[in-house]
Amino acid sequence: MDALEKVTFELLTGVRGSIAISGASVFENVPEDTLPPVVIIGDMEAVPLGEKGDPDRKIALTILVVTDGEERKPVLGFLQQIESILSDVSEALAPWTLTFTFATSTATLTPEGDGYVGTSIFDIFALKD
16 A cells, blocks of 8 residues: 555655646645645555565545535536546566556535535556566
């Protein structure tokens, strides 16, 4: 999961690849008092792919986007950027090869009604070399 977090951050910030999220900061842990829009590398849930002792994993990765304002369009734009950057990407970080596959996304109004929270979920196949 450490390799996945590192590769995801590097992809979203443009350290790996040629494009990065535009218009929002990307965080693994959001500093206190940070204002939206923000992209957050969120929850990860790993399950084994093979038999007992096999290190290969399928990992569900949740990426969150938080925006301000009453319009849904900004959060949808960020969700599209995330999908464009991560979908069908395969990256190596020794000893792992990580392959990203888009699963789902949602955009919901915050409880206060003053912004939106977008969620993108990717399935990642983490295969150890």
